[in-house]
Amino acid sequence: MTAVKICLVSSEAVPYAKTGGLADVTAALASFLGSEGQDVRLFLPRYRQLETAGRTLLPVEYLQRLTLTMGGRRFAYSVWTDPGVGDGSHRYFIDCPALFHRKSLYTSDPDEHIRFAFFSRACLECCQRMGWAPDVVHCNDWHTALIPLYLKQHYSWDRLFARTRTLLAIHNIGYQGVFSAKALGDLDLEGSADLLYQEDLAADRINFLKTGLLYANGLSTVSRTYAREIQTSEYGMGLEDLLRTRADSLVGIVNGVDYGEWSPEADARIPHSYSAEDLTGKRQNKQHLLRSLDLPYDEKAPVFGLVSRLTAQKGIDLLFEPLPEMLAWRNVRLVLLGSGEGRYESFFHRLQQTFPEKVCYYRGYSEDLAHLIEAGSDVFLMPSRYEPCGLNQMYSLRYGTVPIVRKTGGLADTVQLFDPASGEGTGFVFDHYSADGVRWALSAALDCWKDQDSWRQLILNGMAKDFSWQVQGQEYLNLYRHLGGR
Numbered sequence: 001m002t003a004v005k006i007c008l009v010s011s012e013a014v015p016y017a018k019t020g021g022l023a024d025v026t027a028a029l030a031s032f033l034g035s036e037g038q039d040v041r042l043f044l045p046r047y048r049q050l051e052t053a054g055r056t057l058l059p060v061e062y063l064q065r066l067t068l069t070m071g072g073r074r075f076a077y078s079v080w081t082d083p084g085v086g087d088g089s090h091r092y093f094i095d096c097p098a099l100f101h102r103k104s105l106y107t108s109d110p111d112e113h114i115r116f117a118f119f120s121r122a123c124l125e126c127c128q129r130m131g132w133a134p135d136v137v138h139c140n141d142w143h144t145a146l147i148p149l150y151l152k153q154h155y156s157w158d159r160l161f162a163r164t165r166t167l168l169a170i171h172n173i174g175y176q177g178v179f180s181a182k183a184l185g186d187l188d189l190e191g192s193a194d195l196l197y198q199e200d201l202a203a204d205r206i207n208f209l210k211t212g213l214l215y216a217n218g219l220s221t222v223s224r225t226y227a228r229e230i231q232t233s234e235y236g237m238g239l240e241d242l243l244r245t246r247a248d249s250l251v252g253i254v255n256g257v258d259y260g261e262w263s264p265e266a267d268a269r270i271p272h273s274y275s276a277e278d279l280t281g282k283r284q285n286k287q288h289l290l291r292s293l294d295l296p297y298d299e300k301a302p303v304f305g306l307v308s309r310l311t312a313q314k315g316i317d318l319l320f321e322p323l324p325e326m327l328a329w330r331n332v333r334l335v336l337l338g339s340g341e342g343r344y345e346s347f348f349h350r351l352q353q354t355f356p357e358k359v360c361y362y363r364g365y366s367e368d369l370a371h372l373i374e375a376g377s378d379v380f381l382m383p384s385r386y387e388p389c390g391l392n393q394m395y396s397l398r399y400g401t402v403p404i405v406r407k408t409g410g411l412a413d414t415v416q417l418f419d420p421a422s423g424e425g426t427g428f429v430f431d432h433y434s435a436d437g438v439r440w441a442l443s444a445a446l447d448c449w450k451d452q453d454s455w456r457q458l459i460l461n462g463m464a465k466d467f468s469w470q471v472q473g474q475e476y477l478n479l480y481r482h483l484g485g486r
């Protein structure tokens with residue numbers, strides 16, 4: 001079979017730029033496709049904060065000193081590549097310092113819409129200059145969701161794209177990229193106003209994601225349950241009606257896990273490797289984790305871990321009462337990593353002050369600590385209000401760290417409630433978005449912990465699960481082939 005040509009366009013990918021799961025997923029998907037012999041070219045903005053993991057980026061000779069005029073402004077840019085990837089995928093970085101040298105990847109600067117519209121256009125211009133006709137442009141989230149419309153409005157003259165189809169992957173419908181309709185001029189879309197939602201324009205809005213959902217040939221999201229949920233008013237965030245009209249084009253593909261990065265056998269960031277056959281290293285990691293955070297180690301006390309962006313999505317509100325109750329009465333440890341909304345950060349700070357012998361909160365971002373928490377904890381907390389897929393519950397399963405999750409989105413698709421009687425299941429799953437749901441799950445976990453044989457069965461069940469890209473990547477490949485008519 002001939003190689004499928006995939007132009008993968010994303011605002012994040014590890015190791016270069018990451019704020020959340022999108023980065024892990026994009027990079028791993030590119031690697032999978034590359035190693036399968038597909039022609040995959042991943043495009044990213046060259047942010048000032050770009051991490052290259054020690055590798056040196058090189059300028060692409062024929063893609064230097066380019067210009068793109070958008071909204072009457074002329075942007076100068078060049079394109080770089082990472083020659084050291086070695087998995088068959090190609091990585092390109094759009095270098096436009098005027099737009100991407102900012103204090104963070106995402107901003108609330110007045111030109112945020114221009115930054116990502118420019119990025120989207122620049123990727124298409126690169127395809128032109130490469131003389132490369134992608135079968136599929138795989139867009140991710142609102143940042144690249146204007147590509148289908150741009151292809152239609154600004155590039156349809158170019159025969160190169162005559163057979164190109166678009167896929168828009170929704171990683172999180174909570175972020176839609178909504179700007180004032182006055183931005184249309186900046187985006188070179190004044191002439192396309194009749195192709196946009198008129199009610200939005202009347203309300204002085206343009207919605208990037210919604211526009212993408214209208215014009216992309218195919219739509220996907222990152223779990224089957226989330227694909228169903230976003231067609232309801234409870235989860236659709238205003239886009240449910242549109243999604244229902246496009247239900248035939250929408251598929252849910254659960255994210256895969258890069259077990260080269262995230263498994264206790266291969267993880268280079270944890271001090272003690274281990275496996276299902278020999279769990280000694282897990283106990284040693286637990287000791288190491290607690291020691292490095294100045295918490296006393298007690299073999300009998302389970303360690304609860306949490307690593308998260310601290311936003312309303314993640315259900316931290318549900319922990320406000322159950323966690324202090326558990327900490328007051330039970331012999332446990334709690335290790336928290338994350339930053340975000342002030343109310344959640346203050347809650348974690350207060351917990352640490354009230355229970356200094358039991359709780360440690362690290363405010364900020366740390367890859368190393370995230371890995372150590374996966375390896376050194378006994379239980380992992382993910383009480384999400386909504387969760388398109390979620391990666392940490394799948395990482396937890398592989399590390400023998402029992403996930404407590406709410407039954408939503410990808411959490412519902414990847415964690416099964418443990419039944420001590422049959423010995424089946426992989427975690428503790430609660431249905432209702434309530435503090436009582438969390439209370440129930442915490443006490444079920446603590447009860448099970450008392451029976452170490454049962455606990456061992458539970459963690460072995462989780463470690464045996466396989467969410468590798470070999471399975472999920474194939475689903476994307478089938479989807480690309482279907483869209484591209486190959």
Ligand code: ADP
Nearest residue numbers: 020021308309338364365366367370390391392
């Ligand atoms: P989301 O993309 O909604 O944030 P996911 O579960 O898909 O949720 O992915 C989150 C990813 O970001 C995981 O790899 C997790 O380890 C990482 N992460 C989140 N917060 C932090 C943090 N403070 N430090 C290090 N890694 C973090």
Ligand code: GLC
Nearest residue numbers: 021022171172387388389390
């Ligand atoms: C989003 C979602 C998360 C998902 C990730 C990667 O940020 O919140 O659930 O795993 O994207 O698809």
